[in-house]
Ligand SMILES: NC(=O)c1ccc[n+]([C@@H]2O[C@H](COP(=O)([O-])OP(=O)(O)OC[C@H]3O[C@@H](n4cnc5c(N)ncnc54)[C@H](O)[C@@H]3O)[C@@H](O)[C@H]2O)c1
């Protein structure tokens with residue numbers, strides 16, 4: 001498959017174990033190939049009737065799935081993981097075409113996806129309650145049960161992986177799921193739905209509805225939906241929490257960030273430069289946990305800045321389907337303009353562009369309408385600049401000098417967000433002391449933006465709550481039933 005040749009003609013909703021056209025709709029959407037600006041799919045946004053049909057389909061499958069033992073569910077999830085591994089390159093290609101990230105990175109996203117399924121398949125058989133002895137031979141026990149029909153709502157930056165991070169623990173716990181991807185990236189999640197069916201889940205266990213805010217609202221408000229797990233922006237997260245609160249539905253919110261990366265003068269500078277680039281430029285900088293506020297201790301400011309600028313200028317931008325490309329286009333034209341707008345505003349507020357920050361026009365004529373820009377590093381930044389305070393969600397790193405540990409911790413935590421943070425130092429006591437003070441759900445020491453599926457991921461403060469990945473996520477997709485057993489006679493107070 002080459003850039004500029006892919007279009008989707010099959011339906012993009014998935015219900016009852018097959019692709020379907022939605023039963024009703026509220027307008028149409030177009031999905032693009034960011035590398036070329038071509039429309040690759042046109043689809044109808046699902047209406048209330050289609051959402052209800054998806055819920056009914058999920059309810060029917062849930063009745064079968066919840067009765068299976070953990071080991072039976074595990075075998076099917078392992079088969080899904082195997083198929084994803086086998087079809088890695090094909091899925092990664094679709095992801096690259098619809099999202100714009102390099103094929104090199106998309107392959108890793110798919111690897112983390114099958115690993116996530118393997119991990120929860122491993123945990124499915126371990127779901128258990130406990131036995132508690134009570135006086136007089138009576139006893140109690142607890143059963144860990146699934147919630148029912150869960151809804152997943154995703155962002156466009158990791159379309160396939162977000163759907164797996166939500167559905168793998170949900171299905172492992174015995175739930176059914178309806179997933180709504182971002183309308184910008186509707187394509188790859190339908191491959192996941194087909195893979196689950198091929199692996200042997202009951203038809204209707206994993207359904208896909210396409211659409212935007214209206215479709216998402218129908219899902220959150222549906223009376224038979226037991227839980228909503230959302231990945232996206234803070235304003236949408238607030239709305240989802242409000243809607244879900246009306247039905248007292250638990251929510252998991254994976255929201256945005258403006259994370260600090262603190263580089264002390266005693267660090268290994270080569271690793272710190274690599275870490276800062278990993279923290280800012282994966283997926284064109286469109287990553288929620290990016291360490292975009294790079295605090296550098298003054299003694300090494302010039303050396304660090306010179307090296308990070310040099311390495312950033314070497315990033316190969318271009319056709320994301322080429323193996324040697326490391327940065328593709330941004331998701332769409334309006335987002336590109338928004339990112340460039342932050343840079344312009346930064347300049348007006350006194351920031352200095354040290355590299356990039358303008359449009360990139362590839363030589364290949366078929367890419368001329370794509371949404372490319374050169375990765376940007378801003379120097380002379382101050383904590384109160386808009387580019388330092390607000391989430392840009394693009395390839396823009398802000399460098400901020402600091403002098404002392406106390407000062408940098410105060411500044412690093414001075415944000416309403418709390419998703420991630422990082423520290424580079426060779427002093428292990430300092431590393432742990434700093435991490436203990438950082439107000440962030442995910443902290444990295446001497447690395448950044450690695451996501452092993454065994455570790456929980458999620459935010460503090462306005463970056464959300466609940467966790468994805470790790471053992472703890474079982475608790476977010478299950479509930480505890482207490483059974484109290486009397487072995488003697490009832491001692492009534494009446
Ligand atoms: N913390 C994380 O794990 C994480 C991961 C990826 C992206 N993000 C954040 O997501 C944002 C970018 O993604 P986005 O632009 O797709 O976010 P977004 O909030 O605009 O949309 C996310 C999803 O919510 C849906 N939606 C929009 N309005 C809705 C409503 N009223 N009710 C129900 N659903 C609704 C969208 O259609 C989409 O599927 C950034 O802020 C980024 O930091 C966070």
Ligand SMILES: O=CCc1c[nH]c2ccc(O)cc12
Nearest residue numbers: 158161162165231254287288
């Ligand atoms: O963009 C944020 C980090 C991230 C990377 N992959 C996934 C999958 C699911 C998420 O909720 C967040 C993320």
